[in-house]
Structures are given as structure tokens and as C-alpha cells.
Amino acid sequence: MSWTLRAEGLAKSFTLHLQGGVEMPVLRGAALEVGAGECVALSGPSGAGKSTLMRLLQGNYGADAGRILLRRSDGSVADLAQASPREVIALRHDTIGHVSQFLRVIPRVPALEVVAEPLTARGVPGEEARARAAALLHRLNLPERLHALPPATFSGGEQQRVNLARGFVAEYPLMLLDEPTASLDAVNREVVIALIDEAKARGAALVGIFHDVEVRHRVADRVLEVAPLREAA
Numbered sequence: 353m354s355w356t357l358r359a360e361g362l363a364k365s366f367t368l369h370l371q372g373g374v375e376m377p378v379l380r381g382a383a384l385e386v387g388a389g390e391c392v393a394l395s396g397p398s399g400a401g402k403s404t405l406m407r408l409l410q411g412n413y414g415a416d417a418g419r420i421l422l423r424r425s426d427g428s429v430a431d432l433a434q435a436s437p438r439e440v441i442a443l444r445h446d447t448i449g450h451v452s453q454f455l456r457v458i459p460r461v462p463a464l465e466v467v468a469e470p471l472t473a474r475g476v477p478g479e480e481a482r483a484r485a486a487a488l489l490h491r492l493n494l495p496e497r498l499h500a501l502p503p504a505t506f507s508g509g510e511q512q513r514v515n516l517a518r519g520f521v522a523e524y525p526l527m528l529l530d531e532p533t534a535s536l537d538a539v540n541r542e543v544v545i546a547l548i549d550e551a552k553a554r555g556a557a558l559v560g561i562f563h564d565v566e567v568r569h570r571v572a573d574r575v576l577e578v579a580p581l582r583e584a585a
């Protein structure tokens with residue numbers, strides 16, 4: 353199986369300015385390879401560095417050392433760890449899909465537009481993009497009356513479903529899922545499990561943090577243990 357994500361030798365420390373600039377290492381020599389159609393779950397105790405690793409894979413944090421190789425849909429390979437801010441934005445546009453627990457949106461943009469945006473940004477005509485966005489929102493049981501409203505006032509679970517629809521509406525080679533079912537009821541949790549299975553079937557590589565053990569068990573092909581550094585040392 354060919355890899356879509358290959359990260360190696362990743363290191364990340366934080367500088368604690370409130371404690372006299374002391375350096376706190378969180379990751380050292382972290383490595384992860386994920387193939388097309390595979391889902392890897394990050395596990396490990398609270399504070400071990402799972403979210404930090406996810407942020408590195410998303411290009412939110414710069415790595416102190418290491419490589420994050422990504423295979424784009426045209427077969428070319430990019431190193432996210434060496435990418436310029438402009439290249440990071442381009443990779444998020446066409447290669448890295450992301451679903452976080454919390455929705456960050458531009459104020460006053462309706463939910464339907466929030467979900468359709470990754471498609472229109474790729475050149476899909478507006479009407480088709482909105483139709484695909486609406487179909488996904490329906491599948492996630494978001495009431496139609498909410499589609500035209502900005503999600504700022506939505507409940508936690510409604511916002512999470514908008515976030516999920518935005519993440520799954522376009523076909524990214526790599527999907528990063530940070531607690532994608534945290535605020536969902538059992539019915540919508542099943543929808544998310546089906547969306548993950550479909551993404552795997554079309555050849556996406558997925559990395560997720562799933563605190564819901566049943567969800568993790570059902571979607572993950574492998575579990576990567578992230579061990580706390582100070583205990584590991």
C-alpha cells in the first residue's frame with residue numbers, strides 16, 4: 353500500500369514564557385505513516401501530545417525538526433514541515449481536510465455557504481456546490497431551516513455537524529479528525545462512522561483522535577500510542 357502521509361523525526365517544544373522561557377519538549381522523534389484507505393487513531397494519556405501532533409500535521413504549528421511528506425492527488429509529494437505559509441494554505445486547500453471539535457467561521461456566513469466553500473474554492477459551480485452541501489447537511493440531520501442561518505448561535509452538536517459537512521464535502525487525500533463525534537447523539541455518530549468508511553473506500557488516509565472507544569474501534573485500522581516524553585525519557 354502506498355503512503356499518503358509519511359511523518360518522521362518530528363520534534364516540537366514549547367517555550368514557557370511565564371516560567372522564565374523554559375523549554376518544554378512535547379514530541380521527539382515522532383513518526384507516522386498512513387496509507388491510502390487507512391485510518392490511524394492517535395491514543396495516549398491526556399497531555400501526551402496528540403493535539404500537538406495533529407496541529408503539526410495540519411501545518412498549524414511549525415516542527416522544530418523532521419519531515420511531514422504528503423502525497424497530493426496528482427501524485428506529487430510535498431514536505432509540509434518545509435512549506436511556506438502560502439504553500440501550507442495551498443495544501444489545506446487541495447490535500448488536507450480537517451474536522452475539529454469546534455467551528456470557526458466568518459460571522460454572518462450561512463451554514464450552507466460554510467459547507468459549500470471548499471467546493472467553490474476548487475472551482476465547482478455555486479449551484480452544484482450548494483446542492484452537494486445541502487445533501488450532506490441533510491444526511492447529518494441538520495434541519496433545513498438552519499441551512500440559511502450563520503452557525504454562530506447553533507448548538508454544539510449542530511455546529512459540529514456543520515464542521516463535519518465542511519470537512520467531508522470535498523475529497524481530500526488526507527483527513528484529520530479531532531474528536532469528530534464529541535458532541536453528537538447516537539444517530540449522527542453512525543452517520544459519521546459511515547462517512548469515515550466511505551472516505552476510506554475512496555482511498556483517503558485518515559488520522560483521528562477519538563475519545564469514544566466504540567467509534568475508535570469501528571473506524572481505526574491501527575492505533576498509534578503517543579507517549580508522554582518525560583515518562584518515556
Ligand SMILES: Nc1ncnc2c1ncn2[C@@H]1O[C@H](COP(=O)(O)OP(=O)(O)OP(=O)(O)O)[C@@H](O)[C@H]1O
Nearest residue numbers: 366367378396397398399400401402403404405578
Ligand atoms: N501552545 C502551547 N504552549 C505551551 N504548552 C503547550 C501548548 N500546546 C500544548 N502544550 C502542552 O503540551 C503538552 C501536550 O498537549 P496536547 O494538547 O498535545 O496533549 P493531548 O495528548 O492532546 O491531551 P488531551 O488528550 O488532554 O487533549 C501539554 O503538557 C500541554 O500543556
